[in-house]
Amino acid sequence: MQKETTSISLKSCGKTFKDGTRALEEINLDISGGETVVLLGPSGCGKTTLLRIIAGLEEPDKGGQIIFNNEDVSKLQIEKRNVGMVFQSYALFPNMNVKENIGYGLKVRKLDKVQIDKRVSEMLNMMHITDLSFRNIDQLSGGQRQRVALARAIAVRPRVLLLDEPLTALDAILRDRLRVEIDILLRSLGITAIYVTHDQSEAMALGDRIVVMSDGQISQVGTPRNVYFNPANEFVADFIGTVNRIHANNLENFNSFKEKELLFRPDDIDIVEKKNCHFTGKVKASFFLGEKTRLIVNLNSKEEITVEGKFKDEYKIGSEIALRINTDALIKLPK
Amino acid sequence: MNKKQIFIFQLVFTLLVCSFLIIPVFLSVLAGITQNFFVGIKSGFTIRWIVEVLDLYSETIYLSLIIAITCLFVTLIMGIPAAYVLARIGGRISRFIEETIVLPVAVPGLAIALALIIIYGGYRDFRSSWYFILVGHVLFTLPFMVRSVLAVLSSTNFKELEEGAASLGAPFWTRFSTIVLPNIKPGILAGSLMVFTLSIGEFNLTWMLHTPITKTLPVGLADSYASMRLEVASAYTLIFFIMIIPLLLCMQYLSKDKNKN
Numbered sequence: 287m288q289k290e291t292t293s294i295s296l297k298s299c300g301k302t303f304k305d306g307t308r309a310l311e312e313i314n315l316d317i318s319g320g321e322t323v324v325l326l327g328p329s330g331c332g333k334t335t336l337l338r339i340i341a342g343l344e345e346p347d348k349g350g351q352i353i354f355n356n357e358d359v360s361k362l363q364i365e366k367r368n369v370g371m372v373f374q375s376y377a378l379f380p381n382m383n384v385k386e387n388i389g390y391g392l393k394v395r396k397l398d399k400v401q402i403d404k405r406v407s408e409m410l411n412m413m414h415i416t417d418l419s420f421r422n423i424d425q426l427s428g429g430q431r432q433r434v435a436l437a438r439a440i441a442v443r444p445r446v447l448l449l450d451e452p453l454t455a456l457d458a459i460l461r462d463r464l465r466v467e468i469d470i471l472l473r474s475l476g477i478t479a480i481y482v483t484h485d486q487s488e489a490m491a492l493g494d495r496i497v498v499m500s501d502g503q504i505s506q507v508g509t510p511r512n513v514y515f516n517p518a519n520e521f522v523a524d525f526i527g528t529v530n531r532i533h534a535n536n537l538e539n540f541n542s543f544k545e546k547e548l549l550f551r552p553d554d555i556d557i558v559e560k561k562n563c564h565f566t567g568k569v570k571a572s573f574f575l576g577e578k579t580r581l582i583v584n585l586n587s588k589e590e591i592t593v594e595g596k597f598k599d600e601y602k603i604g605s606e607i608a609l610r611i612n613t614d615a616l617i618k619l620p621k
Numbered sequence: 622m623n624k625k626q627i628f629i630f631q632l633v634f635t636l637l638v639c640s641f642l643i644i645p646v647f648l649s650v651l652a653g654i655t656q657n658f659f660v661g662i663k664s665g666f667t668i669r670w671i672v673e674v675l676d677l678y679s680e681t682i683y684l685s686l687i688i689a690i691t692c693l694f695v696t697l698i699m700g701i702p703a704a705y706v707l708a709r710i711g712g713r714i715s716r717f718i719e720e721t722i723v724l725p726v727a728v729p730g731l732a733i734a735l736a737l738i739i740i741y742g743g744y745r746d747f748r749s750s751w752y753f754i755l756v757g758h759v760l761f762t763l764p765f766m767v768r769s770v771l772a773v774l775s776s777t778n779f780k781e782l783e784e785g786a787a788s789l790g791a792p793f794w795t796r797f798s799t800i801v802l803p804n805i806k807p808g809i810l811a812g813s814l815m816v817f818t819l820s821i822g823e824f825n826l827t828w829m830l831h832t833p834i835t836k837t838l839p840v841g842l843a844d845s846y847a848s849m850r851l852e853v854a855s856a857y858t859l860i861f862f863i864m865i866i867p868l869l870l871c872m873q874y875l876s877k878d879k880n881k882n
Contacts, residue, residue, distance in 0.1 A: 364788055370788065371788035377785030438789065448788075
């Protein structure tokens with residue numbers, strides 16, 4: 287649908303609020319045209335502030351620059367930046383019905399009525415909400431509101447699409463379904479999209495690249511695989527997925543490892559026969575999750591690890607198991 | 622006592638209190654349409670007194686209406702932007718300003734009127750025009766407009782709605798007129814009715830601020846009572862009721878509507 291895409295470049299964008307709170311350290315980030323980038327981090331890490339700076343809802347501190355393609359938009363107000371934005375609370379206009387909401391941006395742009403009608407029905411079709419056209423906003427479910435908000439943001443054919451935790455307010459099943467829909471939508475539009483979330487599985491599923499943030503700084507930028515398998519630091523390792531850590535010298539057969547502390551994912555450890563094991567432990571808790579089983583294991587060294595896999599046998603609480611780490615999959619943090 | 626007896630007791634008590642309040646009003650209205658109030662209803666009904674009131678005091682009725690409408694207009698122009706700005710700033714400063722605006726309601730009307738006369742009394746033309754009364758009315762009614770608009774504003778997430786509109790390309794005035802105003806309509810409506818009824822019935826301030834040629838309805842009413850024309854004053858009250866009761870009903874209906882949401 288859209289051929290031309292917009293790249294975004296942030297140059298030393300920091301943000302200090304009026305009350306002196308430092309929300310964002312100086313951030314540099316390049317996003318290429320058509321890319322979907324997810325800003326991921328715990329609440330208060332500055333991800334929403336960064337999104338609002340890109341949108342034009344907040345101004346970066348002096349010296350910060352936001353560049354769309356080759357155009358410096360730092361001084362442009364949001365209404366002139368031509369960005370589509372989806373808010374966490376959707377911000378749908380209660381004084382208008384679904385159709386009027388979707389058409390609002392077009393009306394503001396003074397398109398003629400025929401064009402507006404055509405574009406609005408396109409959007410209604412695309413989001414499968416044609417039968418809701420004349421509903422009021424308070425007659426919509428959460429998922430329907432989400433679709434209207436997306437349609438409204440896309441209808442104006444924005445240069446970039448900004449999504450601020452769009453799925454947080456929905457229940458789990460709906461969230462999964464809409465996540466898939468959003469993914470398909472973003473790929474079919476080929477639009478540059480920035481998606482803010484605190485949910486790592488959402489980030490993994492949607493992002494071409496993930497920007498992991500903490501304390502107003504970027505911890506790591508990378509593809510989901512990259513961030514998952516090669517976290518840049520402890521924060522990223524802990525925030526994305528579950529990480530086990532054990533001291534190598536607590537192990538029974540530790541001579542094969544050089545590192546003092548071993549970091550590995552729950553599914554990178556196998557239950558083996560005792561003669562091949564790295565260490566043994568007692569099952570503290572066991573959760574059958576359907577596609578896999580999760581065991582919480584107390585090691586003899588009193589350390590606790592999580593083990594996940596498709597175990598055929600059922601391991602009773604208190605039973606002893608022998609474990610072997612998949613040494614290729616050890617997470618190595620850069621020094 | 623069983624439940625039923627308690628209920629009957631309460632009902633009787635409530636009715637007694639109500640009649641204590643309503644009977645004088647009812648009698649007054651009755652006096653306004655009775656031939657001879659001292660003789661009673663047997664003297665027959667008449668609209669003579671009402672006609673007389675309209676003859677003698679129609680000017681005050683017009684002036685009250687003009688002042689109320691102008692006062693409403695001014696409070697709309699001043700109150701809505703004020704409430705909007707207060708809601709935007711938020712925090713301690715906003716609350717301080719809000720309290721300051723409300724102050725004229727707490728201070729006795731006479732004191733405010735005196736203050737106005739001391740400061741502006743020297744400007745003869747202004748002092749003798751109905752604009753002088755208008756100033757008093759605006760001072761007195763503005764907080765009601767500001768408060769009711771502010772209440773609706775703070776119950777809607779108007780900041781986010783505005784951001785949504787801005788992201789779709791709407792500049793400030795478009796946002797304000799197409800998003801903010803329509804969504805605070807209930808507050809504006811409630812505030813307007815309040816301002817209008819308060820302005821029409823205002824006596825304290827107006828009594829001090831009026832001149833013989835700028836009398837409002839309530840001032841005229843006081844005059845007619847003072848001149849011992851009980852039946853005329855009563856007819857006057859009746860006219861006042863006819864003007865004010867539909868407004869009060871509207872207000873009641875609006876607040877019921879709001880509770881439902």
